Amino acid sequence: MATMPTSTARRANGGTAAKILDVAERLVQSRGYNGFSYADVAEELGITKASLHYHFAGKAELGEALIKRYAERFINSLREIDKDGGNAASKLDAYAELYAGVIRKRRMCLCGMLAADVDTLPSALRDAVRAFFDENETWLEHVLEQGKQERELRYEGRARDQAQFIIGALEGAMLVARPYRDADRFEASARRLLSTLAVPQTASR
Amino acid sequence: MATMPTSTARRANGGTAAKILDVAERLVQSRGYNGFSYADVAEELGITKASLHYHFAGKAELGEALIKRYAERFINSLREIDKDGGNAASKLDAYAELYAGVIRKRRMCLCGMLAADVDTLPSALRDAVRAFFDENETWLEHVLEQGKQERELRYEGRARDQAQFIIGALEGAMLVARPYRDADRFEASARRLLSTLAVPQTASR
DNA sequence: GTCTATAGGCAGATAGAC
DNA sequence: GTCTATCTGCCTATAGAC
Numbered sequence: 001m002a003t004m005p006t007s008t009a010r011r012a013n014g015g016t017a018a019k020i021l022d023v024a025e026r027l028v029q030s031r032g033y034n035g036f037s038y039a040d041v042a043e044e045l046g047i048t049k050a051s052l053h054y055h056f057a058g059k060a061e062l063g064e065a066l067i068k069r070y071a072e073r074f075i076n077s078l079r080e081i082d083k084d085g086g087n088a089a090s091k092l093d094a095y096a097e098l099y100a101g102v103i104r105k106r107r108m109c110l111c112g113m114l115a116a117d118v119d120t121l122p123s124a125l126r127d128a129v130r131a132f133f134d135e136n137e138t139w140l141e142h143v144l145e146q147g148k149q150e151r152e153l154r155y156e157g158r159a160r161d162q163a164q165f166i167i168g169a170l171e172g173a174m175l176v177a178r179p180y181r182d183a184d185r186f187e188a189s190a191r192r193l194l195s196t197l198a199v200p201q202t203a204s205r
Numbered sequence: 206m207a208t209m210p211t212s213t214a215r216r217a218n219g220g221t222a223a224k225i226l227d228v229a230e231r232l233v234q235s236r237g238y239n240g241f242s243y244a245d246v247a248e249e250l251g252i253t254k255a256s257l258h259y260h261f262a263g264k265a266e267l268g269e270a271l272i273k274r275y276a277e278r279f280i281n282s283l284r285e286i287d288k289d290g291g292n293a294a295s296k297l298d299a300y301a302e303l304y305a306g307v308i309r310k311r312r313m314c315l316c317g318m319l320a321a322d323v324d325t326l327p328s329a330l331r332d333a334v335r336a337f338f339d340e341n342e343t344w345l346e347h348v349l350e351q352g353k354q355e356r357e358l359r360y361e362g363r364a365r366d367q368a369q370f371i372i373g374a375l376e377g378a379m380l381v382a383r384p385y386r387d388a389d390r391f392e393a394s395a396r397r398l399l400s401t402l403a404v405p406q407t408a409s410r
Numbered sequence: 411g412t413c414t415a416t417a418g419g420c421a422g423a424t425a426g427a428c
Numbered sequence: 429g430t431c432t433a434t435c436t437g438c439c440t441a442t443a444g445a446c
Contacts, residue, residue: 030324034239035325039422048432049421049423112321113321116383165397172376173377179331221412254441255415255442255443259411
């Protein structure tokens, strides 16, 4: 009896399920949840739609697997930033760079795209999108608190609210840059955002 | 020989074309360009899909008419803000309030939504989305320059770049608020954005 | 202007052979 | 695991009557 692959690929990469996720992820990030089909994915991989259904029962399950993998990778990237152990300002730089890498590939953040489509999504996907933003918020909140303590960052009010603002500003900068196909446009806004948080360098030393 | 209605309604409101635009606008703003159909619009209006094609030849033409009307109304709102003749800070408040009104209706900015869908749009729609953001940018640029001159607003660098940042931040705040169905979340981010621009009140007078 | 009827295609999905 | 074959339904769009 063949082992059913779980919705996460059995091997880290190269398995068919992983390849499906790779293609579907790119399609959702560029065309949206309602702008891609099983046929698109199947054609690109040279397999049939029926084979896709073996790996992912339906589009909803594929979507859930997409967010799950994307969120895991993103959170792992945040842990890497923490491990690198820089100051709070450099962590924010690295955070914005995660977004920049996405738009340079002419993609939107997966969960930003799904936030646009949210009214058409199965509720499990909507919950997963929220969880993604919540995790980002929590990570940013800690960085912002660290930055305030160490007098590297300045902002008014609660760190959590500032974190929400940062996520929105970065997602929106990506969104508006899309029709221009201009990653520089995103990067200029990201620099501006971070500069409003930076404590001005004193002339001392 | 019957007069063909132009893609803009002949009467200001109430005409079938205008009703079609009303319904389609709401659907695009909540479900995205690929998340609504002629059937959705027809059913809601109690007419047939074929009748829709009389007013708008195809989905692309309907989309163009949607952006055209939306942009005209938005620009008119900006002119109204100018006519009210407040200071630059109050103009920015009013600008953010335009966005807040949209999200309170549980909608996304039409052009923000289309920015997400941009890779699937006819090129005429993509051009119109860009033109919308360009016009917003130009208006904001003038307000920001006014505000700097009158020492009501503070920001670094060029007004045009700051304008781009503001648009992105507001669009993104709307986007991220969507999965939470929480207009307050948008408003908190908008207030935070505007407060970073406000010149601190001196204790004098 | 709105309708009925229909076209032709694509959507997501399933049964069952190999 | 992947295939062929097929289903049902929805999509955009058109022809032509009223």
